Structures are given as structure tokens and as C-alpha cells.
Amino acid sequence: MSAIDGLPPLRAVIAAHGLSAKKALGQNFLLDLNLTAKIARAAGDLSGADVLEIGPGPGGLTRGLLAEGARHVLAVEKDARCLPALAEIAAAWPGRLTVLNADALEIDPLAHLRPPVKVVANLPYNVGTELLVRWLTPPDWPPFWQSLTLMFQREVAERITAQPGGKAYGRLAILAQWRCEARIVMRLPPEAFTPAPKVDSAVVHLTALPAPRFPADPAVLERVVAAAFNQRRKMLRASLKGLAPDIEDRLRAVGIAPTERAEQVPIEGFCALARALAG
Numbered sequence: 001m002s003a004i005d006g007l008p009p010l011r012a013v014i015a016a017h018g019l020s021a022k023k024a025l026g027q028n029f030l031l032d033l034n035l036t037a038k039i040a041r042a043a044g045d046l047s048g049a050d051v052l053e054i055g056p057g058p059g060g061l062t063r064g065l066l067a068e069g070a071r072h073v074l075a076v077e078k079d080a081r082c083l084p085a086l087a088e089i090a091a092a093w094p095g096r097l098t099v100l101n102a103d104a105l106e107i108d109p110l111a112h113l114r115p116p117v118k119v120v121a122n123l124p125y126n127v128g129t130e131l132l133v134r135w136l137t138p139p140d141w142p143p144f145w146q147s148l149t150l151m152f153q154r155e156v157a158e159r160i161t162a163q164p165g166g167k168a169y170g171r172l173a174i175l176a177q178w179r180c181e182a183r184i185v186m187r188l189p190p191e192a193f194t195p196a197p198k199v200d201s202a203v204v205h206l207t208a209l210p211a212p213r214f215p216a217d218p219a220v221l222e223r224v225v226a227a228a229f230n231q232r233r234k235m236l237r238a239s240l241k242g243l244a245p246d247i248e249d250r251l252r253a254v255g256i257a258p259t260e261r262a263e264q265v266p267i268e269g270f271c272a273l274a275r276a277l278a279g
């Protein structure tokens with residue numbers, strides 16, 4: 001890709017700008033531009049879309065997104081040391097890259113984005129799940145984004161895409177799959193990153209559905225799911241007893257045996273229970 005954007009290889013960029021990786025910022029960089037282009041392609045056609053990227057770092061994925069045709073990229077980076085490297089990318093793609101030097105947890109990027117918006121990021125592991133939960137729980141649905149293409153630790157990626165019946169299935173799977181199509185599109189070994197993290201990683205692609213799969217009030221559903229999985233080894237009649245005195249009857253009324261455990265109940269069942277408990 002350096003041939004396409006005329007920019008130096010990422011190792012040279014990192015050396016030139018002294019970007020030694022900081023663990024506290026979750027800095028594990030992707031230096032292979034073929035790989036970053038592949039991640040950008042996993043987000044689908046970018047040509048008519050604005051892309052929100054969190055944590056561009058030295059800009060490997062940013063270069064991939066621009067080369068794959070993103071209409072505009074808004075990149076939010078906390079580490080000011082990365083700004084000169086990102087300015088070089090902005091100069092190579094005039095008018096198509098805006099960089100905000102900010103903490104992604106503190107800012108609202110919406111003012112800078114024009115729909116349709118796709119979020120694509122190799123997230124810092126320490127804030128990845130929090131950002132995902134925020135993106136999955138907006139005040140209104142559909143959300144501001146059309147899709148999320150995000151790198152996570154493999155274990156988190158598996159929790160997002162898990163099906164009922166296993167240990168990985170829980171709050172994150174229900175939150176994600178209630179209103180999105182979610183699948184793992186790429187798996188990466190530690191050596192794909194510099195420095196190499198201790199764990200495997202995976203890219204998850206989530207597409208926002210126009211409406212939830214099953215009706216439910218989001219706040220009630222969240223309460224039910226949180227209670228059910230906080231004590232996931234208990235039977236539902238025990239873990240949910242704080243939600244209603246007649247919880248056993250309510251469970252039976254929606255076709256769930258009170259002796260079942262949370263991980264056996266599909267999303268449809270939790271939504272039915274949330275409806276039964278609403279009001």
C-alpha cells in the first residue's frame with residue numbers, strides 16, 4: 001500500500017516519530033498494510049460512507065480505510081505522539097482524514113460524521129468492551145452507525161458472537177445479537193501485532209438490524225439479563241427472584257422452566273420475559 005499512498009512503511013513511521021508502544025494505552029500496532037487493508041475490506045463497501053476509527057495509532061488501519069475508498073475518516077486518538085504520523089496520512093489524502101486528539105470515552109464524535117457511518121477500529125483492549133456496550137445501547141434504534149468492524153481479544157469476540165448453551169453466552173451476546181447480525185470475520189495470532197499481546201485476537205463484524213429481532217423494552221431486558229447472568233450457575237427461579245415475587249409463574253407463562261439456567265435461554269426467551277415483567 002505504500003505504493004498506493006506514497007507513504008513510508010509503518011516501521012519507518014514508528015521509528016521517525018518515536019512511537020514506542022505504551023501498554024497503558026493498549027498499544028499493539030498492526031504494521032502489515034496487507035492485513036490492515038483486509039480488515040478495512042471486512043467492513044464492506046466504504047466508498048459512500050464516513051468511517052469512525054478509534055485509536056489510529058501510527059495509522060496502519062487508517063491507511064487501509066482510505067485506500068479502500070472511505071469517503072471520510074474521523075480518527076480519534078488519545079496519544080498526541082501519533083499526531084505527526086497521522087498528519088502525513090491526512091496530507092496524502094487531502095480532505096479525507098480528520099484527526100481528533102481526544103479520549104474516545106469522553107467525546108461525542110457525531111458532530112463530525114455524516115451518515116451513513118461505519119465504525120472500524122483496532123480497539124485499545126482496555127476500553128474496547130465499554131465502547132462496544134455504548135454503541136450497542138444508544139437512546140434510539142437504529143443507531144448512528146450502520147456497522148461495527150472491531151478487533152477484540154479472541155475471548156471477547158467469542159462472547160459477542162456466542163450462541164446459547166455454552167460458557168461464552170451471556171450479556172454481551174444478547175446485547176449484540178438482539179439488534180445486530182454479529183460474526184467473527186478474521187482471527188489473528190499475537191505475532192500479527194507489534195508488540196505481540198499475550199492473547200489471540202479476532203475481528204467481529206456487527207451489522208445493525210433495522211429493528212430488534214424480538215420486541216422488548218431495552219432497560220427491562222438489560223435488568224433481566226444482568227440478574228440472570230450475575231448468578232449464571234443458579235437456576236433462574238433463584239437468580240431472578242428479586243425481579244418479581246411470582247417469578248416462577250412468569251417464567252412458566254413465557255415457556256421457560258424455572259429450573260433452567262441463564263445460558264440455556266435464547267434471546268427470544270429473555271425478550272418474552274422482559275415483556276412479561278414490563279409494567
Ligand code: SAM
Binds near residue numbers: 027056
Ligand atoms: N489502529 C492502530 C493499529 O491498528 O496499529 C493502533 C491500535 S492500538 C491496539 C490502540 C490505539 O488506541 C493506540 O493508538 C492508543 O493510543 C489508542 N487509545 C488508547 N486509549 C484510547 C482512548 N481512550 N481514546 C482514543 N484512543 C485511545
